[in-house]
Amino acid sequence: MLEPPVLNTGRTIPPIGFGTWEIKPNQAAKKAVLAALKAGYRLIDTAKIYGNEQGVGEAIRESGIPREEVFVTTKLWNDDQGYNRTLEACRTSLQNLGLDYLDLYLIHWPASTRRHPSWDAMKQLKEEGLILDAGVSNYTIDHLRELQERSDMVPAVNQVEFHPFIYEQQRELLIYCAGQGIVVEAYSPLSRMAREPHQAIHNIAREVGKTPQQVVLRWCIQHGTVPLPRSTNPRHIEANLQIFDFELSDAHMKVLNSLSDGERITWDPEGMG
């Protein structure tokens, strides 16, 4: 594996994580997360709104892997924003997960101006030791600038949609985050397989002897992001980790970068909140 990325708080984060959106009910989430931990993932990404924190937590506890070796992330949902609600929601998520601390707690969306008191509450949660790092998700450069004007706590992570089809749209955000020491996590890195991988991705995959999915995940890594692929298929779960034994050339990266057509999987947070 690559050297793990270092957060602006000095802690490290695994270079790839396991996504759990839509893996429900809890029993299915438990099974998938157990398979992921067994395969070697050490970052698990969930959210209160995914409705599977309980299953995720059971898998982490039953895996037998020491708690400090698993990087657990969950997220504050929009309805829970606000200072007191954030404190309460974090405790609820910890209870659901059956854990005493989170490695990373993220504001899920910059959905309303209540994100400001939510961020203040994140600072409080960090001081109490309930979360080791605080971050955001779906924040644009404007949202990040606004946050930094109000607070001296810089987010450790910004989790955003990132895959070749929106590279151009996210390029400046990547540069901005790198400049601020904010690690970017790539969600929907496989575009949810909602579209057939482009022929150019197939061509590169053939050239490097990998699958199109492995090529795209490797592209995310070479852009300095932490991809969070999701799968319930044990073969895919394992295959998605096999991306540390090859490298894409500059020419490959250019071809993949050029596939941008701006088609997003989720909402565009531009102007949100």
Ligand SMILES: NC(=O)c1ccc[n+]([C@@H]2O[C@H](COP(=O)([O-])OP(=O)(O)OC[C@H]3O[C@@H](n4cnc5c(N)ncnc54)[C@H](OP(=O)(O)O)[C@@H]3O)[C@@H](O)[C@H]2O)c1
């Ligand atoms: N912060 C946010 O607002 C936000 C938004 C969206 C997602 N996320 C996070 O990011 C994670 C990943 O994003 P995502 O779930 O939207 O989508 P994704 O990881 O891009 O794609 C998941 C889809 O890809 C398929 N897949 C995975 N590996 C494959 C492989 N090797 N070959 C073929 N198909 C494969 C999966 O099917 P199989 O199960 O059949 O493998 C599943 O249908 C989420 O689970 C969540 O944790 C966060």
